[in-house]
Amino acid sequence: MRDxxxxxxxxxxxxxxxxxxxxxxxxxxxxxFNNIVNAAPAKKKGDKTQGKGGKAKRLIYLYMAGAMTHxxxxxxxxxxxxxxxxxxxxxxxxxxxxxxxxPTLAENFDKMxxxxxxxxxxGAHGPxxxxxxxxxxxxxxxxxxxxxxxxxKFNGRQNKNLPDTVLISSPARHPSAGFFDPSxxxxxxxxxxxxxxxxxxxxxxxxxxxxxxxNLINKFDQKFQKKFKNESVVAYTDFYSQATNLLxxxxxxxxDLNEEKAEDRDRYGRNSFGQGCMLAxxxxxxxxRCVEVTFGGWDxxxxxxxxxxxxxxTGILDKALGNLLQDLSDRGLLDETLVVLxxxxxxxxxxxxxxxxxxxxxxxxxxxxxxGIKGGQFYGKSDKGGQSVxxxxxxxxxxxxxxxxxxxxxxxxxxFSPNGRPFKVAHDGDPVLKLL
Numbered sequence: 436m437r438d439x440x441x442x443x444x445x446x447x448x449x450x451x452x453x454x455x456x457x458x459x460x461x462x463x464x465x466x467x468f469n470n471i472v473n474a475a476p477a478k479k480k481g482d483k484t485q486g487k488g489g490k491a492k493r494l495i496y497l498y499m500a501g502a503m504t505h506x507x508x509x510x511x512x513x514x515x516x517x518x519x520x521x522x523x524x525x526x527x528x529x530x531x532x533x534x535x536x537x538p539t540l541a542e543n544f545d546k547m548x549x550x551x552x553x554x555x556x557x558g559a560h561g562p563x564x565x566x567x568x569x570x571x572x573x574x575x576x577x578x579x580x581x582x583x584x585x586x587x588k589f590n591g592r593q594n595k596n597l598p599d600t601v602l603i604s605s606p607a608r609h610p611s612a613g614f615f616d617p618s619x620x621x622x623x624x625x626x627x628x629x630x631x632x633x634x635x636x637x638x639x640x641x642x643x644x645x646x647x648x649x650n651l652i653n654k655f656d657q658k659f660q661k662k663f664k665n666e667s668v669v670a671y672t673d674f675y676s677q678a679t680n681l682l683x684x685x686x687x688x689x690x691d692l693n694e695e696k697a698e699d700r701d702r703y704g705r706n707s708f709g710q711g712c713m714l715a716x717x718x719x720x721x722x723x724r725c726v727e728v729t730f731g732g733w734d735x736x737x738x739x740x741x742x743x744x745x746x747x748x749t750g751i752l753d754k755a756l757g758n759l760l761q762d763l764s765d766r767g768l769l770d771e772t773l774v775v776l777x778x779x780x781x782x783x784x785x786x787x788x789x790x791x792x793x794x795x796x797x798x799x800x801x802x803x804x805x806x807g808i809k810g811g812q813f814y815g816k817s818d819k820g821g822q823s824v825x826x827x828x829x830x831x832x833x834x835x836x837x838x839x840x841x842x843x844x845x846x847x848x849x850x851f852s853p854n855g856r857p858f859k860v861a862h863d864g865d866p867v868l869k870l871l
Contacts (some may be wrong), residue, residue: 539757552815
């Protein structure tokens with residue numbers, strides 16, 4: 436109890452004493468107690484950001500599900516037996532080489548900061564994905580929020596009609612809004628080619644009839660809220676209200692890729708990831724704060740150099756991300772849009788007996804672009820064979836702290852979950868300030 440009171444400011448202590456007095460008269464103290472705990476300010480600590488970051492206003496988060504191979508993308512080891520068949524090519528930055536399968540990104544390398552010293556503690560996909568997206572280990576008692584809901588928590592909604600976070604082609608196991616209330620829930624889009632489905636009213640339902648039905652629902656909601664005064668009830672009501680506003684908004688067109696020229700859609704690639712990246716660009720243009728696009732199929736245990744495996748996946752990635760960066764730059768959006776490329780872990784430097792690469796948490800690559808990031812550089816190094824980190828190791832929490840700092844989020848601020856436990860946007864991660 437004494438520890439709790441020490442967390443509270445003067446007003447918080449007065450509120451607690453007031454509620455405690457009410458409890459003596461038979462008024463429940465538990466709801467008020469939870470409100471106080473959730474409002475308790477974090478203890479002041481040194482500023483890990485050193486005043487850096489904060490230039491990014493939007494986030495496009497590209498997740499390579501299955502574990503992208505580092506030796507065949509951004510961390511080449513020319514002349515080493517572990518390199519395999521992949522060759523390097525020059526980029527538009529002197530002395531920097533990346534995979535031959537990424538020619539468009541090579542032309543845009545001046546916009547990229549590649550981290551070749553990522554490492555993690557798990558080689559299992561599910562736990563690895565969760566850790567990368569949240570900075571926390573997955574536990575039964577608490578589901579942690581992903582980055583988009585954290586941005587909304589600190590900065591509020593950016594667009595009154597469109598959702599703050601959109602997930603494109605994301606898995607069902609995505610942590611989503613975690614322990615935040617439903618109003619922070621991202622909007623899932625299964626197929627970017629179809630956009631936001633089921634938004635047209637049935638032919639038998641006129642606008643007038645639809646409005647009458649919604650008014651009736653609102654009346655029931657108001658009665659329910661009066662009877663059950665609960666934050667979760669209010670959050671769900673707000674969530675449905677936002678959905679209704681979106682259905683009647685002209686901004687719904689942001690989800691329609693048919694508004695784009697056919698040749699521009701071709702540039703990104705006529706596949707789910709390419710069209711997902713184009714949709715992400717359209718959404719951030721319309722003030723959606725965070726868009727995540729997932730691209731699966733990187734779990735290459737067999738025949739990695741088969742034309743339909745590594746060359747195919749890297750070709751799709753190269754075309755989509757390269758054109759996304761170029762378009763954001765041409766439209767003046769890149770400086771305020773942070774683009775992230777990451778995965779859950781790397782793949783074994785030694786090629787296995789099935790001509791593939793297995794899971795490897797010891798070291799892997801990720802990249803940050805735009806949003807105030809200093810491009811045209813590699814950060815950190817793996818050893819000669821790409822087996823382990825040699826210098827400047829970066830954990831998932833450090834990576835997320837760098838993202839949060841670029842977005843101007845308070846990485847030391849604690850937010851309390853409904854069960855009273857404190858959490859931070861990047862756990863205990865330290866931002867990589869040299870990239871900002």
